Amino acid sequence: MKVHVDLCLIPVGVGVSVGDYIAECQNVLREAGLEYQLHAYGTNIEGEWDQVMAAIKRCHERVHAMGAPRISSSVKLGTRTDREQTLQDKIDSVESKLDQ
Numbered sequence: 001m002k003v004h005v006d007l008c009l010i011p012v013g014v015g016v017s018v019g020d021y022i023a024e025c026q027n028v029l030r031e032a033g034l035e036y037q038l039h040a041y042g043t044n045i046e047g048e049w050d051q052v053m054a055a056i057k058r059c060h061e062r063v064h065a066m067g068a069p070r071i072s073s074s075v076k077l078g079t080r081t082d083r084e085q086t087l088q089d090k091i092d093s094v095e096s097k098l099d100q
Contacts, residue, residue: 001049004087006076008042009059011068021066025059032058037087042074046087054073 011021026043029036032055034047045052060071 001079001081002046002064002084003052004078004090005045005052005056006042007045007059007073008075009063009071009073011063012070014068021068023064024062024066028057028058028062029055035087038048044087050084 009024011018014021022038026036026038029043029045032047032051033079034045034052034055036043038077045055047055054075056075059072061072063095
């Protein structure tokens with residue numbers, strides 16, 4: 001089953017700058033071969049359910065390995081079975097309605 005996920009991973013106990021930790025999670029997603037889009041407060045991810053969930057787990061493992069004693073993550077996800085739709089399709093649909 002395909003899934004779209006909005007992941008916000010927050011390392012806790014590492015200071016105020018978390019960019020290195022977020023970059024490592026982006027590396028995990030790239031290595032997993034998933035489609036993803038970084039945004040200011042998280043990352044949108046699309047792919048097969050099991051692959052996406054495994055990558056989120058690896059993000060946690062890698063960020064912990066970097067020294068983060070705690071991680072707080074929020075995950076919003078959506079699935080649909082009526083048709084195929086990419087993250088870009090969803091964006092394009094809204095943008096096509098702007099300034100009408």
